Amino acid sequence: MKKLFLPVVLVSFTLVSNASETSNTSNFETAFECHRHISVDCDGDGNADYEGTVRCEYGDALRDQFISACR
Amino acid sequence: MKFIIPTFLVFLIPISINAQTGIVNYGEIQSMGMGSSVGPDYNAILVFDTSNSLYITRKDSLEGGHILEQRNFEHTDGNGSSITVVTNPEGFLYYYNSHHKILYSRDLGFKYIKDKTIAIPWKIQDTTKKIGDYTVQKATAFFRGRNYTAWFTTKIPLPYGPWKLSGLPGLILEAYDTDKEIYWYFKNIEYPSKKSYLLKPIKAPNDIWMTFEDFKKFSIKTYLDAQVSGRMIAESAGYSNNDEYEMSKSRIEAFKIEEN
Numbered sequence: 527m528k529k530l531f532l533p534v535v536l537v538s539f540t541l542v543s544n545a546s547e548t549s550n551t552s553n554f555e556t557a558f559e560c561h562r563h564i565s566v567d568c569d570g571d572g573n574a575d576y577e578g579t580v581r582c583e584y585g586d587a588l589r590d591q592f593i594s595a596c597r
Numbered sequence: 598m599k600f601i602i603p604t605f606l607v608f609l610i611p612i613s614i615n616a617q618t619g620i621v622n623y624g625e626i627q628s629m630g631m632g633s634s635v636g637p638d639y640n641a642i643l644v645f646d647t648s649n650s651l652y653i654t655r656k657d658s659l660e661g662g663h664i665l666e667q668r669n670f671e672h673t674d675g676n677g678s679s680i681t682v683v684t685n686p687e688g689f690l691y692y693y694n695s696h697h698k699i700l701y702s703r704d705l706g707f708k709y710i711k712d713k714t715i716a717i718p719w720k721i722q723d724t725t726k727k728i729g730d731y732t733v734q735k736a737t738a739f740f741r742g743r744n745y746t747a748w749f750t751t752k753i754p755l756p757y758g759p760w761k762l763s764g765l766p767g768l769i770l771e772a773y774d775t776d777k778e779i780y781w782y783f784k785n786i787e788y789p790s791k792k793s794y795l796l797k798p799i800k801a802p803n804d805i806w807m808t809f810e811d812f813k814k815f816s817i818k819t820y821l822d823a824q825v826s827g828r829m830i831a832e833s834a835g836y837s838n839n840d841e842y843e844m845s846k847s848r849i850e851a852f853k854i855e856e857n
Contacts, residue, residue, distance in 0.1 A: 558675070560675055560676055560677070561676045561677075562676065562677045562678065562679060563630055563676070563677070563678045563679070563846070563847070564678075564679045564827070565678070565679070565680045565681065565823075565847055566667065566679075566681055567680075567681035567683055570665060570681070570683040570684075570685055571685075571705065571706050571707050572655070572683075572689060572704075572705035572706065572707075573705050573706050573816075573819045573820075573823070573848075574680075574681070574819075574820075574823045574847060575822075575823055575826065576823055576826050576827040576830060577823040577824055577826075577827040577847060578824070578827035578828060578830070578831045578836075580831060580836045580837070581836075581837075582676075582677065584836045585677065585679060586679075587834070587836070588830070588831055588834065588836055589667060589679045591830050591831075591834050592827065592830060593667065595826070595830055
């Protein structure tokens, strides 16, 4: 009985430990997610015509979309 | 002798008028939503006499030519902004009449506004520091969505300052909001100045002026329109747009937006 109990406990511990690690990694990534705020003023009157915030990797693409929309 | 005295007075009058005029050169750093003063740095001037002041910013000639660029700025927290840095031929103008406490402006949206509601509830502190040759005193106030700190000098006991900041018992040489997302810093002063011709009232087309209440509605509408237009483009391109961006993170004046 003892021989069966020990592996069950070890497997359970490993599963809980992995679940906890996954959860921590996810929180870490969310906390440090980079955002870029894009604001484009088409007519130069000081007021933005298009505004939005996206993840940094999409920043340049969204900026170009906003500038295209001005034309 | 009767002829000599009036002639002397004629020469004296222009000298005394010139003595009342002054010019302050400021830097104006606009970093709304960036968390510190990392945004574009515009040249701005304040011309004043004992009755009126005129603040000019984002004017082509003050920058040595027209500017129109989309620039990236990195925030201190690792995020970033891409904003349009732009000037215009006339600039944004703010003309304050201290006797009537009326601010005439050519403001954002190129709107001409006659604002009779300028009354900033300054709290004057005991703290002082030096800016150039001037000892300046600290004052704080909440005004149109931001907490401001201003540094003024009673050596020039006139109630003027950059942009719409006014009403202190001395000229404001430096001012900023929390985190310096809007920051006016002192460069130099010419006082007295002979350039009284620079202090000209603003002329609105057909002398039609918008009230402050209407300007407030216009500002909120343009802000919300930009958010909606931006969201539509972002969604159609397949980017998830992070909403809930506060007005104070993109505009100097942040108004409370009423739910319909």
